[in-house]
Amino acid sequence: MSRSEAIYHRVVIWILLIVLMLPLLATLVYALVLEWGATILPSGFTLKWLVELWSDPRFLIALWHSLLVCFGTLFLSLVLILPLMFVIAYYFPKLDALMNILILLPFAVPPVVSSVGLMQLYSGGPFALTGTPWILIGCYFTIALPFIYRAISNNMQAINLRDLMDAAHLLGASTWKAALLVVLPNLRKGGTIAVLLSFSFLIGEFVFANLLAGSRYETVQVYLYNMRNGSGHFTSALVISYFMVVLIFTWVANMLNKGKS
Helix, strand or coil: CCHHHHHHHHHHHHHHHHHHHHHHHHHHHHHHECCCCCCCCCCCECCHHHHHHHCCHHHHHHHHHHHHHHHHHHHHHHHHHHHHHHHHHHCCHHHHHHHHHHCCHHHHCCHHHHHHHHHHHHCCHHHCCCCCHHHHHHHHHHHHHHHHHHHHHHHHHHCCHHHHHHHHHHCCCCHHHHHHHHHHHHCHHHHHHHHHHHHHHHCCCCHHHHHHHHHHHCCHHHHHHHCCCCCHHHHHHHHHHHHHHHHHHHHHHHHHHHHHC
């Protein structure tokens, strides 16, 4: 590739990045202006809306609810799915085709339809879970399952799971000791990708959170919906803060992953 072609490709990439970032930049600017209505340029810049947002206990509680449900779901998913995937990959590899079909079933039913059924099942009786984080964790588990399963399954195929296990057995390790000390560390990249994909999707989920929990267990997306009739500057500050939270957690996860590599 010549120097002029390399420069051209860089310019194209930067133009695409700027175009993709324009909506976010416009939202950021609107969150930082004092007034911007009848004039071409804003009347002034301020941190009033961001300070007001982060001083709102209701927002902080909603953010905590979202993080709690997301991390609870991810922890439950990894604890349940990782051993299952190891058993399938090592003992029953032919079941992988069936699992690829099963993990897509949650997407075959629209969230609104499944929410109505779940409300009828868990609104009363011995399992009255509607309006609690537990029903959201259960729903989010089914949503995160395809992302986690596919990412870790691809990682298992890339590390030659059976060869690693055979080598560990030759060195005297038991099957589960080899799985814990040899296989699990090699699944770090796949696990990181699975967690990041699931987290970015789950923290933005609205339908299940609104229908099954609503204001009784308000998450960030439900809070944003409930505040939609307020100031547009305040809503823009909320959107930017939501984006920054996701960005910070993604950056921390990448730094931790690089530090262990």
